[in-house]
Amino acid sequence: LHLAARGARVALLGRTESDLQTLAREIADAGGAADVIVADVSKLASMRRAFARIKKLHGRLDLVLANAGVNGVWAPLDRLEVAEWDTTLAINLRGTFLTCKFAIELMPRSGGSIVVISSVNGTRMFSNTGASAYAASKAAQVAFARMIALELAPRRIRVNTICPGAIKSAIGENTVHRGLARVRTPVKFPEGQVPLTGGKPGRAEDVARLAAFLLSDDAAHITGTEVFIDGAQSLLQG
Numbered sequence: 001l002h003l004a005a006r007g008a009r010v011a012l013l014g015r016t017e018s019d020l021q022t023l024a025r026e027i028a029d030a031g032g033a034a035d036v037i038v039a040d041v042s043k044l045a046s047m048r049r050a051f052a053r054i055k056k057l058h059g060r061l062d063l064v065l066a067n068a069g070v071n072g073v074w075a076p077l078d079r080l081e082v083a084e085w086d087t088t089l090a091i092n093l094r095g096t097f098l099t100c101k102f103a104i105e106l107m108p109r110s111g112g113s114i115v116v117i118s119s120v121n122g123t124r125m126f127s128n129t130g131a132s133a134y135a136a137s138k139a140a141q142v143a144f145a146r147m148i149a150l151e152l153a154p155r156r157i158r159v160n161t162i163c164p165g166a167i168k169s170a171i172g173e174n175t176v177h178r179g180l181a182r183v184r185t186p187v188k189f190p191e192g193q194v195p196l197t198g199g200k201p202g203r204a205e206d207v208a209r210l211a212a213f214l215l216s217d218d219a220a221h222i223t224g225t226e227v228f229i230d231g232a233q234s235l236l237q238g
Contacts, residue, residue, distance in 0.1 A: 004032030041095030051102035075178035092137035111156035149224030158223035165230025166201035196231030
């Protein structure tokens with residue numbers, strides 16, 4: 001919505017068409033324009049088709065927000081199935097790789113901007129015992145973004161990462177927790193785990209505004225870095 005409000009023609013890519021259509025209508029109602037492209041970010045053929053369609057519709061890409069992700073299964077290592085590990089990394093890490101791989105083929109050699117959504121987990125916060133697959137995927141996203149930021153700098157393509165803390169969203173609804181009680185470290189944090197807001201989580205809109213800034217020319221000299229948006233949560237709970 002923030003990008004569309006700034007005049008961007010938005011391509012909405014995701015697995016759930018109904019959610020994409022709802023967002024496309026919101027953008028249209030606000031006077032913007034958006035194309036709905038159904039794809040599975042973890043599947044090579046699906047992503048190849050998706051970006052072929054973007055090329056056919058628009059011919060190029062200037063801005064990319066790699067936002068697809070899941071919490072997956074949070075469980076002790078001995079109870080985490082290999083398939084569950086693979087699924088989390090396929091969506092969170094492979095999906096980011098495929099998004100960026102195909103996106104840069106459509107980005108002009110004169111510049112562009114990519115923002116990857118990572119997390120405080122695996123980067124500055126490690127107290128969520130059992131989230132090993134999720135944290136590993138998020139840490140790897142940061143390393144990947146740094147690497148390609150340097151690689152793409154001669155093309156004037158900037159790459160940055162946003163690391164949100166607790167954000168009010170639906171991502172936790174599909175999270176599976178299994179057997180965590182026996183591995184969780186018995187630590188009690190002070191009142192107000194998000195110090196800046198007295199414990200209240202951030203809003204998705206906060207992250208959206210930050211992404212819009214990093215994608216814009218206002219951030220023209222910022223690349224290869226992470227921005228933490230967590231109300232100091234990770235400083236307290238890290």
